[in-house]
Amino acid sequence: xxxxxxxxxxxxxxxxxxxxxxxxxxxxxxxxxxxxxxxxxxxxxxxxxxxxxxxxxxxxxxxxxxxxxxxxxxxxxxxxxxxxxxxxxxxxxxxxxxxxxxxxxxxxxxxxxxxxxxxxxxxxxxxxxxxxxxxxxxxxxxxxxxxxxxxxxxxxxxxxxxxxxxxxxxxxxxxxxxxxxxxxxxxxxxxxxxxxxxxxxxxxxxxxxxxxxxxxxxxxxxxxxxxxxxxxxxxxxxxxxxxxxxxxxxxxxxxxxxxxxxxxxxxxxxxxxxxxxxxxxxxxxxxxxxxxxxxxxxxxxxxxxxxxxxxxxxxxxxxxxxxxxxxxxxxxxxxxxxxxxxxxxxxxxxxxxxxxxxxxxx
Numbered sequence: 445x446x447x448x449x450x451x452x453x454x455x456x457x458x459x460x461x462x463x464x465x466x467x468x469x470x471x472x473x474x475x476x477x478x479x480x481x482x483x484x485x486x487x488x489x490x491x492x493x494x495x496x497x498x499x500x501x502x503x504x505x506x507x508x509x510x511x512x513x514x515x516x517x518x519x520x521x522x523x524x525x526x527x528x529x530x531x532x533x534x535x536x537x538x539x540x541x542x543x544x545x546x547x548x549x550x551x552x553x554x555x556x557x558x559x560x561x562x563x564x565x566x567x568x569x570x571x572x573x574x575x576x577x578x579x580x581x582x583x584x585x586x587x588x589x590x591x592x593x594x595x596x597x598x599x600x601x602x603x604x605x606x607x608x609x610x611x612x613x614x615x616x617x618x619x620x621x622x623x624x625x626x627x628x629x630x631x632x633x634x635x636x637x638x639x640x641x642x643x644x645x646x647x648x649x650x651x652x653x654x655x656x657x658x659x660x661x662x663x664x665x666x667x668x669x670x671x672x673x674x675x676x677x678x679x680x681x682x683x684x685x686x687x688x689x690x691x692x693x694x695x696x697x698x699x700x701x702x703x704x705x706x707x708x709x710x711x712x713x714x715x716x717x718x719x720x721x722x723x724x725x726x727x728x729x730x731x732x733x734x735x736x737x738x739x740x741x742x743x744x745x746x747x748x749x750x751x752x753x754x755x756x757x758x759x760x761x762x763x764x765x766x767x768x769x770x771x772x773x774x775x776x777x778x779x780x781x782x783x784x785x786x787x788x789x790x791x792x793x794x795x796x797x798x799x800x801x802x803x804x805x806x
Contacts (some may be wrong), residue, residue: 453768454622455803457495458684458757460743460795461634462488463503463515468567475514482669484523485792488784491519491526493496493773493799497577497620498531501613501633501686501795504537505572507637512536512574519576524784531576533620537586539572539613541565547605563612563635573633573685575618583619583625585668587611587656594666596659599642599653612649615656617668617676623806628650628676630657630683636749637688637696646695650688656701662708676709680762682802683710686795690754692736711758713767716740719774719782724753742772743795759800773797 463486465471474480490498504511505581512534520528542558542565547770550559558566565571569676575581592610593602600608620627640646657723659667660676661683667673683704689696705712716739724731724738727749731738761767774796775782803804 450695451803451806453801454497455493455799455801456497456629456682456759456761457493457497457797457799458499458501458719458759459486459490459797460501460757460793461503461513462793462795463500464476464571466566466571468504469506472506472684474515475498475511475518477771478518481790482786482792483518485784485786485790487519487790488524488526489773489781491523491529491799492781492784493797494529495799497579497629499574499629499684500576501573503536503574505539505569505574505790507538507569508586509534509536514530515574516576520622531578533577533579535577535579535581535584535618536572537584537614537616538588539563539569540588540609540611541566541570541572541613545605545607548656549605562609562767568643571613573616573631574612575631577620577627579622581618582621583672585617585672587615587617587666587668587670589668590615590656592649594650595652595656596664597655599648601645601648604645610649610656611653615653619677620680622804624675625680625805627804628679628681630660630681632657632685632687634688637694647695651697651700654687654689654704658700658703658707660786661707681709682762683760684758686757688756690736690756693734694754694756695752705760709763711763711765711767712760713770713800714740715759715770717751717772717774717796717798718779719777720742720753720772721797722776723774729754740772741774742798744791745794756796757798759798761802762778762801768801768802768803771798773799
């Protein structure tokens with residue numbers, strides 16, 4: 445009698461965990477000491493949601509991957525009442541933050557500051573990225589070295605440095621094999637569209653970092669750092685990361701994000717939370733003038749000066765996959781897990797973990 449393959453629920457998440465410090469090796473030291481309350485909160489949130497595959501934005505990268513290995517071990521022990529979780533497979537790679545260009549890009553008279561790098565950073569690898577997975581990581585393409593000028597239709601400001609790379613961190617296409625089938629994770633962390641002048645350098649770059657994915661999914665072939673020039677795979681994809689752009693509010697140029705959210709290869713489950721609604725009501729300020737649904741917010745930002753709480757973190761599954769559920773880990777006060785978020789300096793992160801469950805064919 446033939447055996448029918450069983451589908452399984454696959455939970456995939458993205459989390460800008462703010463695991464960054466202002467000096468190389470400081471985050472690694474904090475993880476190894478294991479006495480950082482914010483780190484314990486981050487770990488407990490991950491252990492509570494228990495994603496099968498997790499992208500972390502803002503984990504400082506080091507060439508040997510020691511910080512990621514330390515975090516991998518740290519997560520195996522339960523934190524703040526949560527049960528430990530084991531990720532057998534991890535991946536990290538270099539990013540553009542802190543990689544000096546040799547140019548005085550900010551015009552301050554020297555060429556060794558954080559704004560003189562390919563991506564804003566005080567040292568190479570600050571604000572890095574990492575993948576943690578229960579499943580085998582079987583392929584990897586990075587587009588860290590793609591020049592801004594290599595993107596068709598790019599909109600850099602006049603006079604931009606000719607060697608300026610597109611990605612402020614990196615763009616990754618990571619193949620994970622689940623039940624023998626490939627799933628491609630498209631991961632990135634575009635620059636915030638603020639902290640610049642009237643030239644709108646960061647706003648334009650944020651737009652084009654997102655537009656890279658729109659073009660890649662539409663068949664544009666880019667040369668990767670491994671020397672291959674091929675378009676996106678035909679296998680299922682899932683795009684995730686902190687895109688630093690909200691569909692309705694904030695300072696981003698929204699047409700690139702709109703094109704991504706409506707791309708025929710993707711679907712948007714619009715994850716929500718009760719905590720985001722409660723925060724928007726309590727904090728008022730900039731939130732009072734927002735057009736978007738506060739239930740979809742994923743970042744808890746300044747309400748007096750702005751921009752207020754926004755939706756900037758995304759998990760967008762392939763349109764061919766069946767979504768079983770989704771959410772943002774942002775419990776309202778009094779709900780289970782609300783104490784894990786913390787407040788002020790003890791806040792786990794100013795972003796919230798976003799997850800999506802998909803029905804993966806066995």
